[in-house]
Amino acid sequence: AQSVTQPDIHITVSEGASLELRCNYSYGATPYLFWYVQSPGQGLQLLLKYFSGDTLVQGIKGFEAEFKRSQSSFNLRKPSVHWSDAAEYFCAQNYGGSQGNLIFGKGTKLSVKP
């Protein structure tokens, strides 16, 4: 079955520390992969997306993600976390090429310690 797995439900990091959020996607020849962020009481905001090409993708707010086909992973990273990064992060994959169904992971809630 199509699925996106985010193994970590909740992560806490100290402000200024580095961050890595994990995401594993189901097998797909041409995965369309996304990371979204949702702040409390807000809608979603797209951080970055990957379709093809360079496996290291740069996004907004200093985030980047690396696509690794051999590990079916698309992990999100940030070198130095700010308190304002506290939010919930969702990885998603679109099945069926540029159309089809968009499947989300269950999300990882990020808390930031001062």
Place this chain on the structure above:
Amino acid sequence: KAGVTQTPRYLIKTRGQQVTLSCSPISGHRSVSWYQQTPGQGLQFLFEYFSETQRNKGNFPGRFSGRQFSNSRSEMNVSTLELGDSALYLCASSPRDRVTDTQYFGPGTRLTVL
């Protein structure tokens, strides 16, 4: 540019009733997608409309329907409401394609079914 607006922001209904939610996309955007977010099932794709036609559909029963008007505004309707329909319903718009373009999300409509 104004963002995606959704009305109403909060709604309380009882089982068996029907409900209509409205979404006004960003000016010039022709693709409108709807998502359901619940604590149990997480984020799920409902459907996408483009140029007044449903272009994609997720795995939801026929009680969930939608439409899009010539000005790209969209409505979604849920008939015969069930308790499990209580959720945050998110609308997102994009210029043409919800996958290759960036989707912009509204703040959502919080539906409570009693």
